[in-house]
Amino acid sequence: MDASALPIGLIGDSSGPLYQRLAEGLRGAVRRGEVGAGSKLPSERVLARRLGVSRTTVIGAYRLLREEGLLESVRGSGTRVVASVHRIGPAVPAATMPSVKLTGELAAGVVDLSGSLVAGPEAVPHLTPDPIDLCEPATDLGYQPLGLPSLRARIAARYTGLGLPTTVDEVLVTSGAQQAISLLFTLFGRDGGVIATENPTYAGALDAARAAGATLLALPTDSEGIKVRPLRETLARSSVSLLYVMTTCQNPTGTVMSTQRRTEIARLAEHAGVPVVDDTTLADLAFEGRWHPLPTAASGVVVGSLSKLFWPGMRIGWLRAPRPLMTRLARLKVVADLGSSHVGQQLAAQLLPVSGDMATARRGQLTARLDLMSDLLRSRLPTWSWTRPSGGPFLWVQLPYGDGESFAQLALTYGVQILPGARTSTDRSFADHLRLSFVAEPADLRIAVHRLAEAWTAFESLHGSGRLPFDVVV
Ligand SMILES: Cc1ncc(COP(=O)(O)O)c(C=O)c1O
Structure with missing residues (x-):
């Protein structure tokens, strides 16, 4: 296909990196039949010139669509739309996290x-769990969507010890902090609900927000955390449903929010009626001091995980939320997976006491x-x-x-x-x-x-x- 034959407006208008927007535009053109099944696409270099974007952008877009099964590349004969487009099914938003290898390993030596x-896993202290102990007797059919009571009690005790009084009912065990973020963003972000984040923020949170169909608002930051004035203006101007922050060891900047900034941000959000999520996944890795709850943490949400201290492969995370919110999040957890693995939770309950x-x-x-x-x-x-x-x-x-x-x-x-x-x-x-x-x-x-x-x-x-x-x- 000659590049000039492609429909104009190929760069989609969603937010996100250019290569994802180009992929979105191409996907739409194929689905609308403007680019037919089996057609040969222009080379990356030619399309880049035509669109005035970098060749890297076109390479990224073609790669994404190949992963989705919409395009195929044959050495020597270029890139084509697959012949049976209708069998592919709907697309999902592209992930921004390259470290999560979905479709293969990195080349050797990288x-x-x-x-x-x-x-x-070698960092997990030597445990010799008795298989019988791993099966905590279930009171019902064996599904415990909120998590094992023994683990939830230990998580609750940990927060209470850190100055945030917490009961077992306020803890939901999740499959890593990522699922906690997904559940929250699904609840608050669906149907275009507005989620405000620090800019920059954790790439996986952006993925979760996009998957939920949320509208994202990025708030400027400095060395102390989110800047107060832009936050105040945003809260006054937009109907923000949730504010997602990392007070301690922000990803990617590694900053710890100052005490004054925490107080200001918490008060502003409280005044606007916006719940704050404090993602503490990296908080145990602060070089000095330890995590402190925000002044309004009891009415907000705290997300945690054992991935960074022990091992991400355990897939044990949690969220701490007030009871009325917990009820709704628990329903979403049931829909997601009926509850996390008991075996992983039993190991986590044994590891939590040595987390310090x-x-x-x-x-x-x-x-x-x-x-x-x-x-x-x-x-x-x-x-x-x-x-x-x-x-x-x-x-x-x-x-x-x-x-x-x-x-x-x-x-x-x-x-x-x-x-x-x-x-x-x-x-x-x-x-x-x-x-x-x-x-x-x-x-x-x-x-x-x-x-x-x-x-x-x-x-x-x-x-x-x-x-x-x-x-x-x-
Ligand atoms: C800030 C932050 N939140 C959440 C996660 C996801 O962690 P988990 O492995 O517990 O799902 C990560 C992983 O790097 C992270 O850095």
């Missing part, structure tokens, strides 16, 4: 700095790796800048120029996977940022920074010659 895996010791060990490990990563970057990439995080597994790096999405593509060809800043935002405000995890083994960090420095040298010369982003081939 160092992955894109995720936040702090520890593997585990947090101390993790902090020591993380600060040592942060120091190493900072030294390596300062010596090999002196033009990159960042503020030292107050906790968590990430460095939030600003490039001196250029586009993080293109650089990430190039870095992958040099053997390092990183998260481009644009994935953490609904607008382009962080296109010049990268999120680099520093939790890998020291030897891998050294290799990764060496490769990043080589990729940056190549990027600079492509940039200087004006050949970027067209010549980045993945």
